[in-house]
Amino acid sequence: MNVENKAEEQKSLNFLEEIVEADLASGKYKSIVTRFPPEPNGYLHIGHASSICLNFGLTQQYGGYTNLRFDDTNPVTEDTEYVESIKQDIQWLGFEWKNEFYASDYFDQLFDFAIKLISEGLAYVDDSTSEEIAAQKGTPTQPGHRNQFAERSVAENLELFAAMRDGKYKDGEKVLRAKIDMTSPNMIMRDPILYRIKHAHHHRTGDKWNIYPMYDFAHGQSDSIEHITHSVCTMEFVPHREVYNWLIEKLDIYPSRQYEFARRNLSHTVMSKRKLLQLVNEKYVSGWDDPRMPTISGLRRRGFTPESIRDFTDRIGVGKRDNIVELGLLEFCAREHLNKIALRRMVVFDPLKVVLTNYEGAGELLSSENNPEDPNGGNREITFSKELYIEREDFMEEPPKKYFRLAPGKQVRLKSAYIIQCDEVVRDEAGNVIQLNCSYFPNSKSGEDTSGIHVKGTLHWVNAKDCIAVQVNEYDRLFTVENPSDEEGAFTDYINKDSLKIVDKALAEPALKAALVTDRFQFLRKGYFTLDPDSTATHLIFNRTVTLKDSWAKAGAK
Protein backbone atom coordinates (compact mmCIF):
# COMPACT_ATOMS: atom_id res chain seq x y z
CA MET A 1 0.00 0.00 0.00
CA ASN A 2 1.40 3.41 -0.83
CA VAL A 3 1.29 6.50 1.32
CA GLU A 4 -1.50 8.06 -0.66
CA ASN A 5 -3.77 5.11 -0.13
CA LYS A 6 -3.00 5.12 3.54
CA ALA A 7 -4.03 8.74 3.85
CA GLU A 8 -7.24 8.00 2.00
CA GLU A 9 -8.00 5.08 4.20
CA GLN A 10 -7.55 7.19 7.24
CA LYS A 11 -10.05 9.69 5.90
CA SER A 12 -12.74 7.14 5.35
CA LEU A 13 -15.56 7.92 7.78
CA ASN A 14 -18.63 6.06 8.84
CA PHE A 15 -21.96 7.69 8.07
CA LEU A 16 -22.35 9.11 11.57
CA GLU A 17 -18.92 10.72 11.50
CA GLU A 18 -19.87 12.22 8.17
CA ILE A 19 -23.05 13.69 9.63
CA VAL A 20 -21.14 15.12 12.58
CA GLU A 21 -18.40 16.57 10.40
CA ALA A 22 -20.98 18.17 8.14
CA ASP A 23 -22.83 19.66 11.12
CA LEU A 24 -19.60 21.01 12.54
CA ALA A 25 -18.43 22.36 9.20
CA SER A 26 -21.74 24.13 8.54
CA GLY A 27 -21.60 25.72 11.96
CA LYS A 28 -24.81 24.06 13.06
CA TYR A 29 -22.99 23.07 16.25
CA LYS A 30 -19.75 24.23 17.81
CA SER A 31 -19.36 20.96 19.65
CA ILE A 32 -21.49 17.91 20.04
CA VAL A 33 -23.27 16.14 22.87
CA THR A 34 -24.20 12.47 22.79
CA ARG A 35 -25.61 10.10 25.34
CA PHE A 36 -25.59 6.44 26.14
CA PRO A 37 -29.11 5.57 27.30
CA PRO A 38 -29.35 2.06 28.77
CA GLU A 39 -32.46 0.81 30.51
CA PRO A 40 -31.36 -0.60 33.87
CA ASN A 41 -33.13 -3.91 33.41
CA GLY A 42 -30.26 -6.15 32.38
CA TYR A 43 -26.55 -6.40 31.90
CA LEU A 44 -24.65 -4.76 29.07
CA HIS A 45 -23.46 -6.99 26.25
CA ILE A 46 -21.03 -6.79 23.37
CA GLY A 47 -23.71 -5.12 21.23
CA HIS A 48 -23.94 -2.30 23.75
CA ALA A 49 -20.18 -1.99 23.55
CA SER A 50 -20.60 -0.84 19.98
CA SER A 51 -23.08 1.80 21.02
CA ILE A 52 -20.85 2.90 23.89
CA CYS A 53 -17.76 3.16 21.71
CA LEU A 54 -19.78 5.01 19.10
CA ASN A 55 -21.32 7.57 21.42
CA PHE A 56 -18.24 8.18 23.52
CA GLY A 57 -15.95 7.87 20.52
CA LEU A 58 -17.79 10.56 18.59
CA THR A 59 -17.36 13.16 21.32
CA GLN A 60 -13.74 12.17 21.95
CA GLN A 61 -13.07 12.58 18.28
CA TYR A 62 -14.94 15.79 17.61
CA GLY A 63 -15.06 17.54 20.96
CA GLY A 64 -17.97 17.73 23.35
CA TYR A 65 -19.15 15.22 25.86
CA THR A 66 -21.31 12.19 26.46
CA ASN A 67 -23.87 11.70 29.20
CA LEU A 68 -24.80 8.45 30.78
CA ARG A 69 -28.57 8.46 31.04
CA PHE A 70 -30.57 5.62 32.47
CA ASP A 71 -33.88 5.24 30.68
CA ASP A 72 -35.72 4.25 33.83
CA THR A 73 -39.34 4.81 32.92
CA ASN A 74 -40.60 1.31 33.68
CA PRO A 75 -40.26 0.69 37.43
CA VAL A 76 -41.57 -2.85 37.13
CA THR A 77 -38.49 -4.22 35.36
CA GLU A 78 -35.76 -1.89 36.53
CA ASP A 79 -33.39 -2.17 39.40
CA THR A 80 -30.39 -0.52 41.07
CA GLU A 81 -28.39 -3.74 40.69
CA TYR A 82 -28.37 -3.13 36.97
CA VAL A 83 -27.43 0.52 37.36
CA GLU A 84 -24.28 -0.45 39.22
CA SER A 85 -23.23 -3.15 36.78
CA ILE A 86 -23.78 -0.86 33.82
CA LYS A 87 -21.63 1.87 35.32
CA GLN A 88 -18.87 -0.59 36.13
CA ASP A 89 -18.91 -2.00 32.61
CA ILE A 90 -18.68 1.40 30.93
CA GLN A 91 -15.76 2.39 33.13
CA TRP A 92 -14.05 -0.90 32.55
CA LEU A 93 -14.34 -0.34 28.81
CA GLY A 94 -12.43 2.86 29.42
CA PHE A 95 -15.00 5.61 29.05
CA GLU A 96 -15.98 8.51 31.27
CA TRP A 97 -19.36 10.15 31.15
CA LYS A 98 -19.79 13.84 31.76
CA ASN A 99 -23.06 13.55 33.68
CA GLU A 100 -24.92 10.69 35.23
CA PHE A 101 -28.58 11.34 34.56
CA TYR A 102 -31.82 9.43 34.84
CA ALA A 103 -34.97 9.88 32.82
CA SER A 104 -36.65 9.81 36.21
CA ASP A 105 -34.82 13.06 37.05
CA TYR A 106 -37.14 14.66 34.53
CA PHE A 107 -40.48 13.25 35.65
CA ASP A 108 -41.71 16.64 36.92
CA GLN A 109 -40.66 18.37 33.75
CA LEU A 110 -42.17 15.62 31.63
CA PHE A 111 -45.43 16.05 33.51
CA ASP A 112 -45.41 19.73 32.65
CA PHE A 113 -44.75 18.91 29.02
CA ALA A 114 -47.83 16.69 29.09
CA ILE A 115 -49.90 19.53 30.56
CA LYS A 116 -48.74 21.76 27.75
CA LEU A 117 -49.76 19.23 25.14
CA ILE A 118 -53.17 18.72 26.75
CA SER A 119 -53.71 22.46 26.97
CA GLU A 120 -53.10 22.80 23.28
CA GLY A 121 -55.51 20.02 22.47
CA LEU A 122 -52.68 17.70 21.41
CA ALA A 123 -53.19 15.01 24.03
CA TYR A 124 -56.16 13.34 25.65
CA VAL A 125 -57.03 10.88 28.36
CA ASP A 126 -58.37 7.61 27.03
CA ASP A 127 -60.40 5.19 29.20
CA SER A 128 -60.20 2.32 26.73
CA THR A 129 -58.69 -1.01 27.66
CA SER A 130 -55.45 -1.96 26.01
CA GLU A 131 -57.39 -4.45 23.84
CA GLU A 132 -59.72 -1.72 22.68
CA ILE A 133 -56.85 0.59 21.93
CA ALA A 134 -55.14 -2.12 19.93
CA ALA A 135 -58.32 -2.84 17.99
CA GLN A 136 -58.92 0.82 17.21
CA LYS A 137 -55.36 1.20 16.11
CA GLY A 138 -55.99 -0.70 12.87
CA THR A 139 -53.32 -2.81 11.25
CA PRO A 140 -50.31 -2.04 9.10
CA THR A 141 -52.59 -2.22 6.06
CA GLN A 142 -55.72 -0.67 7.56
CA PRO A 143 -56.02 2.77 9.13
CA GLY A 144 -57.16 3.12 12.72
CA HIS A 145 -59.94 5.31 14.05
CA ARG A 146 -60.53 7.55 17.05
CA ASN A 147 -62.95 6.80 19.86
CA GLN A 148 -65.24 9.14 21.81
CA PHE A 149 -62.56 9.87 24.43
CA ALA A 150 -60.58 11.80 21.87
CA GLU A 151 -63.41 14.36 21.96
CA ARG A 152 -62.90 15.30 25.60
CA SER A 153 -62.41 18.96 26.39
CA VAL A 154 -59.09 20.40 27.45
CA ALA A 155 -60.45 21.10 30.90
CA GLU A 156 -61.70 17.58 31.34
CA ASN A 157 -58.41 16.12 30.14
CA LEU A 158 -56.48 18.35 32.51
CA GLU A 159 -58.62 17.24 35.41
CA LEU A 160 -58.44 13.57 34.51
CA PHE A 161 -54.68 13.61 33.99
CA ALA A 162 -54.15 15.26 37.37
CA ALA A 163 -56.37 12.59 38.91
CA MET A 164 -54.25 9.91 37.22
CA ARG A 165 -51.18 11.40 38.78
CA ASP A 166 -52.87 11.57 42.16
CA GLY A 167 -53.57 7.87 42.13
CA LYS A 168 -57.34 8.06 41.72
CA TYR A 169 -57.39 5.22 39.21
CA LYS A 170 -56.15 1.69 39.05
CA ASP A 171 -53.45 0.38 36.75
CA GLY A 172 -54.66 0.23 33.17
CA GLU A 173 -57.80 2.26 33.77
CA LYS A 174 -56.69 5.26 31.79
CA VAL A 175 -53.83 6.45 29.62
CA LEU A 176 -52.72 9.74 28.19
CA ARG A 177 -52.40 9.71 24.43
CA ALA A 178 -50.96 12.14 21.93
CA LYS A 179 -53.51 13.35 19.39
CA ILE A 180 -51.65 12.87 16.16
CA ASP A 181 -53.13 10.82 13.34
CA MET A 182 -55.00 7.52 13.61
CA THR A 183 -54.74 7.01 9.85
CA SER A 184 -50.99 7.46 9.55
CA PRO A 185 -49.26 4.71 7.61
CA ASN A 186 -46.78 4.77 10.47
CA MET A 187 -48.41 2.80 13.26
CA ILE A 188 -46.34 4.62 15.86
CA MET A 189 -48.05 7.88 14.90
CA ARG A 190 -51.56 6.54 15.58
CA ASP A 191 -52.10 8.49 18.80
CA PRO A 192 -49.27 6.90 20.76
CA ILE A 193 -49.63 6.41 24.50
CA LEU A 194 -47.68 8.98 26.47
CA TYR A 195 -48.41 7.99 30.05
CA ARG A 196 -49.73 4.90 31.74
CA ILE A 197 -50.81 4.27 35.32
CA LYS A 198 -48.50 2.06 37.35
CA HIS A 199 -48.77 1.89 41.10
CA ALA A 200 -45.23 0.63 41.34
CA HIS A 201 -42.21 1.42 43.43
CA HIS A 202 -39.51 3.14 41.39
CA HIS A 203 -35.85 2.49 42.18
CA ARG A 204 -35.20 6.23 42.45
CA THR A 205 -38.48 8.13 42.85
CA GLY A 206 -39.93 5.60 45.23
CA ASP A 207 -43.72 5.91 45.53
CA LYS A 208 -43.96 9.49 44.38
CA TRP A 209 -45.52 8.66 41.03
CA ASN A 210 -48.58 6.71 40.04
CA ILE A 211 -48.04 7.42 36.38
CA TYR A 212 -44.96 6.82 34.27
CA PRO A 213 -44.10 8.16 30.82
CA MET A 214 -43.62 5.81 27.89
CA TYR A 215 -40.39 5.63 25.91
CA ASP A 216 -41.75 7.96 23.24
CA PHE A 217 -42.55 10.63 25.78
CA ALA A 218 -39.35 10.28 27.78
CA HIS A 219 -36.45 9.54 25.53
CA GLY A 220 -36.63 12.41 23.06
CA GLN A 221 -37.60 14.85 25.79
CA SER A 222 -34.65 13.78 27.91
CA ASP A 223 -32.39 14.24 24.90
CA SER A 224 -33.80 17.69 24.44
CA ILE A 225 -33.47 18.67 28.09
CA GLU A 226 -29.80 17.66 27.97
CA HIS A 227 -29.27 19.42 24.64
CA ILE A 228 -28.11 16.21 23.03
CA THR A 229 -27.12 17.12 19.49
CA HIS A 230 -26.87 13.65 18.00
CA SER A 231 -29.10 11.01 19.49
CA VAL A 232 -27.82 7.74 18.14
CA CYS A 233 -29.96 4.63 18.42
CA THR A 234 -30.61 1.38 16.60
CA MET A 235 -32.72 0.80 13.53
CA GLU A 236 -35.85 -0.43 15.35
CA PHE A 237 -36.41 3.15 16.35
CA VAL A 238 -36.59 4.53 12.83
CA PRO A 239 -40.42 4.67 12.89
CA HIS A 240 -40.25 6.41 16.26
CA ARG A 241 -38.29 9.27 14.76
CA GLU A 242 -41.50 10.77 13.41
CA VAL A 243 -42.99 10.96 16.91
CA TYR A 244 -39.65 12.14 18.28
CA ASN A 245 -39.68 15.10 15.93
CA TRP A 246 -43.41 15.78 16.29
CA LEU A 247 -43.10 16.12 20.06
CA ILE A 248 -40.04 18.35 19.87
CA GLU A 249 -41.88 20.59 17.45
CA LYS A 250 -45.16 20.76 19.38
CA LEU A 251 -43.40 21.25 22.69
CA ASP A 252 -41.09 23.79 21.08
CA ILE A 253 -38.04 22.46 22.88
CA TYR A 254 -34.38 22.00 21.97
CA PRO A 255 -34.23 20.14 18.65
CA SER A 256 -32.14 17.05 19.28
CA ARG A 257 -31.88 14.84 16.23
CA GLN A 258 -32.10 11.08 16.08
CA TYR A 259 -29.86 8.91 13.86
CA GLU A 260 -30.05 5.18 13.57
CA PHE A 261 -27.53 2.43 12.91
CA ALA A 262 -27.93 -1.34 12.63
CA ARG A 263 -27.29 -3.17 15.89
CA ARG A 264 -24.29 -5.45 15.69
CA ASN A 265 -24.88 -9.16 15.94
CA LEU A 266 -22.29 -11.74 16.88
CA SER A 267 -22.35 -15.25 15.52
CA HIS A 268 -22.79 -18.30 17.77
CA THR A 269 -24.49 -16.37 20.55
CA VAL A 270 -27.70 -14.56 21.39
CA MET A 271 -27.96 -10.92 22.26
CA SER A 272 -31.53 -10.23 23.35
CA LYS A 273 -31.94 -9.47 27.04
CA ARG A 274 -34.87 -11.85 27.19
CA LYS A 275 -32.80 -14.75 25.91
CA LEU A 276 -29.79 -13.90 28.04
CA LEU A 277 -32.04 -13.74 31.08
CA GLN A 278 -33.47 -17.12 30.15
CA LEU A 279 -29.97 -18.62 29.94
CA VAL A 280 -29.33 -17.34 33.45
CA ASN A 281 -32.70 -18.31 34.96
CA GLU A 282 -32.74 -21.78 33.46
CA LYS A 283 -29.16 -22.37 34.61
CA TYR A 284 -27.64 -22.97 31.22
CA VAL A 285 -24.92 -20.67 32.49
CA SER A 286 -23.75 -19.77 35.98
CA GLY A 287 -24.89 -16.15 35.82
CA TRP A 288 -24.76 -12.92 33.87
CA ASP A 289 -21.00 -12.98 34.13
CA ASP A 290 -20.53 -16.60 33.09
CA PRO A 291 -17.47 -16.51 30.82
CA ARG A 292 -19.54 -17.90 27.95
CA MET A 293 -22.01 -15.03 28.04
CA PRO A 294 -21.64 -12.20 25.50
CA THR A 295 -22.14 -9.74 28.34
CA ILE A 296 -19.38 -7.28 29.12
CA SER A 297 -19.04 -8.84 32.55
CA GLY A 298 -18.86 -12.30 30.98
CA LEU A 299 -16.21 -11.22 28.51
CA ARG A 300 -14.26 -9.61 31.33
CA ARG A 301 -14.35 -12.78 33.39
CA ARG A 302 -13.39 -14.74 30.27
CA GLY A 303 -10.24 -12.64 30.03
CA PHE A 304 -10.97 -10.28 27.18
CA THR A 305 -9.31 -6.92 27.59
CA PRO A 306 -11.10 -3.58 27.14
CA GLU A 307 -8.54 -2.81 24.44
CA SER A 308 -9.50 -5.87 22.46
CA ILE A 309 -13.20 -5.09 22.70
CA ARG A 310 -12.68 -1.51 21.59
CA ASP A 311 -10.54 -2.74 18.73
CA PHE A 312 -13.31 -5.14 17.78
CA THR A 313 -15.98 -2.45 17.67
CA ASP A 314 -13.60 -0.35 15.61
CA ARG A 315 -13.03 -3.07 13.09
CA ILE A 316 -16.69 -3.95 12.61
CA GLY A 317 -17.59 -0.31 12.15
CA VAL A 318 -21.16 0.93 11.83
CA GLY A 319 -23.68 0.55 9.06
CA LYS A 320 -27.38 0.31 8.46
CA ARG A 321 -27.76 -3.19 7.18
CA ASP A 322 -28.42 -6.41 9.03
CA ASN A 323 -25.26 -8.18 9.97
CA ILE A 324 -23.78 -11.09 11.83
CA VAL A 325 -20.16 -10.57 12.69
CA GLU A 326 -18.13 -13.74 12.87
CA LEU A 327 -17.01 -14.72 16.34
CA GLY A 328 -13.60 -15.32 14.78
CA LEU A 329 -13.03 -11.60 14.52
CA LEU A 330 -13.57 -11.08 18.24
CA GLU A 331 -11.16 -13.93 18.89
CA PHE A 332 -8.64 -12.39 16.53
CA CYS A 333 -8.84 -9.10 18.43
CA ALA A 334 -8.30 -10.93 21.71
CA ARG A 335 -5.22 -12.77 20.42
CA GLU A 336 -3.90 -9.62 18.82
CA HIS A 337 -3.78 -7.79 22.15
CA LEU A 338 -3.07 -10.73 24.43
CA ASN A 339 -0.08 -11.79 22.34
CA LYS A 340 1.51 -8.47 23.19
CA ILE A 341 0.79 -8.42 26.92
CA ALA A 342 0.26 -11.97 28.18
CA LEU A 343 2.89 -13.54 30.45
CA ARG A 344 4.05 -16.90 29.10
CA ARG A 345 3.65 -19.78 31.52
CA MET A 346 3.75 -23.54 31.21
CA VAL A 347 0.82 -25.70 32.28
CA VAL A 348 0.36 -29.36 31.49
CA PHE A 349 -3.32 -30.29 31.21
CA ASP A 350 -3.04 -34.05 30.84
CA PRO A 351 0.26 -35.09 32.38
CA LEU A 352 2.53 -37.90 31.24
CA LYS A 353 5.59 -38.54 33.38
CA VAL A 354 9.02 -38.25 31.85
CA VAL A 355 12.10 -39.54 33.66
CA LEU A 356 15.51 -38.42 32.45
CA THR A 357 17.53 -41.54 33.10
CA ASN A 358 20.93 -39.92 32.58
CA TYR A 359 20.22 -36.77 34.58
CA GLU A 360 22.51 -36.54 37.63
CA GLY A 361 22.04 -34.22 40.55
CA ALA A 362 19.13 -32.66 42.40
CA GLY A 363 18.11 -30.21 39.71
CA GLU A 364 18.88 -26.77 38.39
CA LEU A 365 17.43 -23.34 37.73
CA LEU A 366 16.66 -22.27 34.19
CA SER A 367 15.44 -19.00 32.79
CA SER A 368 12.60 -18.38 30.39
CA GLU A 369 11.25 -15.21 28.83
CA ASN A 370 8.00 -13.81 30.17
CA ASN A 371 7.00 -12.63 26.74
CA PRO A 372 9.07 -12.97 23.57
CA GLU A 373 7.01 -10.14 22.02
CA ASP A 374 8.01 -7.74 24.76
CA PRO A 375 11.72 -6.90 24.93
CA ASN A 376 11.19 -5.40 28.39
CA GLY A 377 9.17 -8.33 29.64
CA GLY A 378 12.07 -9.88 31.49
CA ASN A 379 12.58 -13.48 32.45
CA ARG A 380 11.44 -15.83 35.16
CA GLU A 381 13.24 -18.73 36.74
CA ILE A 382 11.96 -22.24 36.32
CA THR A 383 13.22 -25.35 38.05
CA PHE A 384 14.32 -28.42 36.16
CA SER A 385 15.09 -31.91 37.41
CA LYS A 386 15.11 -35.59 36.63
CA GLU A 387 11.34 -36.04 36.76
CA LEU A 388 9.04 -33.96 34.62
CA TYR A 389 5.60 -33.99 33.10
CA ILE A 390 4.73 -33.35 29.49
CA GLU A 391 1.38 -33.29 27.75
CA ARG A 392 0.07 -36.76 27.00
CA GLU A 393 -0.96 -35.68 23.52
CA ASP A 394 2.63 -34.64 22.85
CA PHE A 395 3.64 -38.28 22.69
CA MET A 396 2.58 -40.88 20.14
CA GLU A 397 3.84 -44.42 19.79
CA GLU A 398 3.05 -44.56 16.12
CA PRO A 399 3.22 -41.00 14.90
CA PRO A 400 1.91 -39.87 11.51
CA LYS A 401 4.41 -38.49 9.02
CA LYS A 402 4.48 -34.83 10.03
CA TYR A 403 4.28 -35.28 13.79
CA PHE A 404 6.99 -33.09 15.29
CA ARG A 405 6.46 -34.18 18.89
CA LEU A 406 7.80 -37.05 20.95
CA ALA A 407 7.75 -40.67 19.82
CA PRO A 408 9.92 -43.69 20.54
CA GLY A 409 13.46 -42.94 19.44
CA LYS A 410 12.54 -39.33 18.55
CA GLN A 411 14.00 -36.11 19.89
CA VAL A 412 12.31 -32.89 20.92
CA ARG A 413 13.29 -29.79 22.81
CA LEU A 414 11.76 -28.98 26.15
CA LYS A 415 11.03 -25.27 26.05
CA SER A 416 13.85 -23.21 27.58
CA ALA A 417 15.59 -26.43 28.69
CA TYR A 418 17.22 -29.38 26.97
CA ILE A 419 16.69 -31.66 24.03
CA ILE A 420 15.51 -35.08 25.10
CA GLN A 421 15.15 -38.41 23.38
CA CYS A 422 12.52 -41.04 24.12
CA ASP A 423 14.24 -44.36 24.85
CA GLU A 424 11.63 -46.47 26.56
CA VAL A 425 7.88 -46.57 27.04
CA VAL A 426 6.69 -47.78 30.43
CA ARG A 427 3.22 -49.31 30.80
CA ASP A 428 0.91 -50.46 33.56
CA GLU A 429 -0.69 -53.91 33.68
CA ALA A 430 -3.52 -52.73 31.45
CA GLY A 431 -1.03 -51.66 28.83
CA ASN A 432 -1.51 -47.93 29.27
CA VAL A 433 1.50 -45.73 28.80
CA ILE A 434 2.36 -44.32 32.22
CA GLN A 435 5.89 -43.10 31.86
CA LEU A 436 8.54 -42.28 29.33
CA ASN A 437 12.16 -42.99 30.08
CA CYS A 438 14.24 -40.48 28.20
CA SER A 439 17.81 -39.33 27.97
CA TYR A 440 18.76 -35.70 27.77
CA PHE A 441 21.62 -34.02 25.99
CA PRO A 442 23.61 -31.97 28.53
CA ASN A 443 25.18 -29.81 25.81
CA SER A 444 21.80 -28.81 24.35
CA LYS A 445 20.88 -26.39 27.11
CA SER A 446 18.70 -23.56 25.92
CA GLY A 447 20.77 -20.53 24.93
CA GLU A 448 24.07 -22.42 25.00
CA ASP A 449 23.30 -25.33 22.73
CA THR A 450 26.41 -26.85 21.17
CA SER A 451 24.86 -30.25 20.47
CA GLY A 452 24.23 -29.56 16.83
CA ILE A 453 21.00 -31.53 17.09
CA HIS A 454 18.12 -30.21 15.06
CA VAL A 455 14.60 -30.83 16.32
CA LYS A 456 11.32 -29.75 14.77
CA GLY A 457 9.25 -29.77 17.94
CA THR A 458 9.40 -27.88 21.20
CA LEU A 459 7.22 -28.98 24.08
CA HIS A 460 5.98 -27.29 27.24
CA TRP A 461 6.55 -29.16 30.48
CA VAL A 462 6.54 -28.81 34.27
CA ASN A 463 8.88 -30.03 36.96
CA ALA A 464 7.35 -32.92 38.95
CA LYS A 465 8.98 -31.73 42.15
CA ASP A 466 7.34 -28.33 42.51
CA CYS A 467 4.50 -28.00 40.04
CA ILE A 468 1.10 -27.06 41.45
CA ALA A 469 -2.34 -28.45 40.68
CA VAL A 470 -4.79 -25.93 39.28
CA GLN A 471 -8.24 -26.03 37.73
CA VAL A 472 -8.60 -24.97 34.13
CA ASN A 473 -11.90 -24.06 32.50
CA GLU A 474 -11.75 -24.53 28.77
CA TYR A 475 -14.53 -22.42 27.30
CA ASP A 476 -15.87 -22.61 23.82
CA ARG A 477 -18.73 -20.99 21.91
CA LEU A 478 -22.09 -21.25 23.67
CA PHE A 479 -24.03 -22.28 20.56
CA THR A 480 -23.31 -24.72 17.79
CA VAL A 481 -24.95 -22.64 15.08
CA GLU A 482 -24.29 -19.16 13.74
CA ASN A 483 -27.66 -17.73 14.60
CA PRO A 484 -29.56 -19.80 17.19
CA SER A 485 -32.61 -17.52 16.98
CA ASP A 486 -32.96 -18.28 13.31
CA GLU A 487 -33.19 -22.05 13.63
CA GLU A 488 -36.17 -24.35 14.01
CA GLY A 489 -37.38 -24.83 17.56
CA ALA A 490 -36.07 -23.19 20.71
CA PHE A 491 -32.76 -21.39 20.60
CA THR A 492 -31.73 -23.41 23.64
CA ASP A 493 -31.83 -26.55 21.49
CA TYR A 494 -28.62 -25.33 19.93
CA ILE A 495 -26.55 -24.85 23.04
CA ASN A 496 -23.07 -26.31 22.67
CA LYS A 497 -22.84 -29.19 25.14
CA ASP A 498 -19.07 -28.83 25.13
CA SER A 499 -18.96 -25.11 25.78
CA LEU A 500 -17.15 -25.79 29.05
CA LYS A 501 -14.62 -28.51 29.72
CA ILE A 502 -13.17 -28.52 33.18
CA VAL A 503 -9.67 -29.81 33.75
CA ASP A 504 -9.60 -30.58 37.47
CA LYS A 505 -5.93 -31.04 38.01
CA ALA A 506 -3.73 -29.43 35.48
CA LEU A 507 -0.11 -29.10 36.56
CA ALA A 508 1.26 -25.60 36.51
CA GLU A 509 4.65 -24.08 37.02
CA PRO A 510 4.90 -22.50 40.49
CA ALA A 511 5.12 -18.93 39.19
CA LEU A 512 1.36 -19.09 38.69
CA LYS A 513 0.83 -19.02 42.45
CA ALA A 514 1.25 -15.28 42.25
CA ALA A 515 -1.48 -14.82 39.62
CA LEU A 516 -3.90 -11.91 39.97
CA VAL A 517 -7.34 -11.55 38.43
CA THR A 518 -6.03 -8.69 36.32
CA ASP A 519 -3.15 -10.76 34.91
CA ARG A 520 -3.26 -12.20 31.43
CA PHE A 521 -1.38 -15.38 30.66
CA GLN A 522 -0.49 -17.42 27.68
CA PHE A 523 -0.14 -21.05 28.66
CA LEU A 524 2.41 -22.10 26.11
CA ARG A 525 0.91 -23.89 23.13
CA LYS A 526 -2.48 -23.92 24.89
CA GLY A 527 -4.05 -20.51 24.67
CA TYR A 528 -4.72 -17.36 26.65
CA PHE A 529 -5.94 -17.62 30.21
CA THR A 530 -6.90 -15.46 33.12
CA LEU A 531 -7.49 -16.11 36.81
CA ASP A 532 -11.14 -16.59 37.76
CA PRO A 533 -12.32 -14.41 40.66
CA ASP A 534 -13.67 -17.50 42.44
CA SER A 535 -10.10 -18.71 42.94
CA THR A 536 -8.69 -19.15 46.43
CA ALA A 537 -5.05 -19.32 47.54
CA THR A 538 -5.19 -23.10 47.58
CA HIS A 539 -7.47 -23.58 44.61
CA LEU A 540 -6.54 -21.57 41.55
CA ILE A 541 -8.97 -21.53 38.65
CA PHE A 542 -7.99 -20.33 35.22
CA ASN A 543 -10.44 -19.44 32.46
CA ARG A 544 -9.48 -19.88 28.85
CA THR A 545 -10.12 -16.71 26.92
CA VAL A 546 -9.27 -18.15 23.54
CA THR A 547 -7.05 -20.85 22.14
CA LEU A 548 -3.94 -20.18 20.15
CA LYS A 549 -4.34 -20.63 16.44
CA ASP A 550 -3.63 -24.28 15.82
CA SER A 551 -2.62 -25.16 12.29
CA TRP A 552 -1.63 -28.67 13.37
CA ALA A 553 -5.12 -29.48 14.66
CA LYS A 554 -6.52 -28.02 11.47
CA ALA A 555 -4.27 -30.16 9.34
CA GLY A 556 -5.26 -33.20 11.38
CA ALA A 557 -8.96 -32.52 10.89
CA LYS A 558 -8.64 -32.68 7.14
Next chain:
RNA sequence: UGACCCAUGGUGUAACGGUAGCACUACUGAUUUUGGUUCAGUCAGUUAAGGUUCGAAUCCUUAUGGGUCAACCA
Protein backbone atom coordinates in the same frame (compact mmCIF):
# COMPACT_ATOMS: atom_id res chain seq x y z
C1' U B 1 -52.43 -6.28 1.19
C1' G B 2 -49.70 -0.78 3.59
C1' A B 3 -45.55 2.22 5.26
C1' C B 4 -40.56 2.52 6.35
C1' C B 5 -35.30 0.70 6.33
C1' C B 6 -31.55 -2.14 3.86
C1' A B 7 -28.77 -4.80 -0.33
C1' U B 8 -20.47 -4.75 -2.37
C1' G B 9 -16.00 -11.60 -1.73
C1' G B 10 -17.61 -16.68 3.36
C1' U B 11 -17.89 -12.25 7.27
C1' G B 12 -17.62 -6.94 8.41
C1' U B 13 -16.69 -2.43 6.10
C1' A B 14 -14.67 1.48 2.15
C1' A B 15 -14.99 3.67 -2.77
C1' C B 16 -19.65 10.33 -2.29
C1' G B 17 -20.45 9.77 -11.35
C1' G B 18 -14.05 8.25 -13.18
C1' U B 19 -8.59 1.99 -11.51
C1' A B 20 -13.93 -2.03 -6.71
C1' G B 21 -9.92 -1.19 -1.66
C1' C B 22 -9.04 -2.66 3.63
C1' A B 23 -9.53 -6.16 7.68
C1' C B 24 -11.00 -11.03 9.34
C1' U B 25 -11.53 -16.04 7.47
C1' A B 26 -9.59 -19.83 4.08
C1' C B 27 -5.40 -21.56 1.36
C1' U B 28 0.34 -21.51 -0.23
C1' G B 29 5.25 -20.67 1.16
C1' A B 30 9.40 -18.57 4.37
C1' U B 31 11.08 -17.73 9.43
C1' U B 32 10.52 -19.69 14.36
C1' U B 33 13.42 -23.03 21.09
C1' U B 34 5.27 -21.92 21.29
C1' G B 35 2.59 -26.36 14.88
C1' G B 36 2.01 -19.35 18.45
C1' U B 37 4.07 -14.70 16.57
C1' U B 38 6.20 -12.40 12.21
C1' C B 39 6.86 -12.05 6.86
C1' A B 40 5.55 -12.91 1.60
C1' G B 41 1.71 -14.45 -1.48
C1' U B 42 -3.14 -16.77 -3.48
C1' C B 43 -8.54 -17.52 -3.89
C1' A B 44 -12.82 -14.60 -3.56
C1' G B 45 -17.53 -9.36 -4.46
C1' U B 46 -21.08 -4.77 -6.69
C1' U B 47 -29.01 -9.07 -6.07
C1' A B 48 -31.49 -8.67 -11.17
C1' A B 49 -33.42 -6.12 -15.44
C1' G B 50 -34.11 -1.63 -17.75
C1' G B 51 -32.92 3.75 -18.05
C1' U B 52 -29.76 8.53 -17.63
C1' U B 53 -24.44 9.41 -18.87
C1' C B 54 -18.55 9.66 -22.72
C1' G B 55 -18.46 6.80 -18.15
C1' A B 56 -22.82 3.79 -12.90
C1' A B 57 -21.38 -0.10 -6.99
C1' U B 58 -22.81 5.10 -6.85
C1' C B 59 -28.35 8.68 -9.96
C1' C B 60 -33.69 7.06 -11.73
C1' U B 61 -37.51 3.00 -12.46
C1' U B 62 -39.16 -1.78 -11.68
C1' A B 63 -38.42 -6.50 -9.81
C1' U B 64 -36.24 -9.78 -6.22
C1' G B 65 -34.39 -10.77 -1.39
C1' G B 66 -33.81 -9.48 3.83
C1' G B 67 -35.48 -6.53 8.01
C1' U B 68 -38.86 -3.31 10.98
C1' C B 69 -43.86 -1.59 12.51
C1' A B 70 -50.39 -3.57 14.94
C1' A B 71 -46.37 -3.81 23.94
C1' C B 72 -50.17 0.56 28.88
C1' C B 73 -41.58 -2.57 26.85
C1' A B 74 -37.30 0.23 25.62
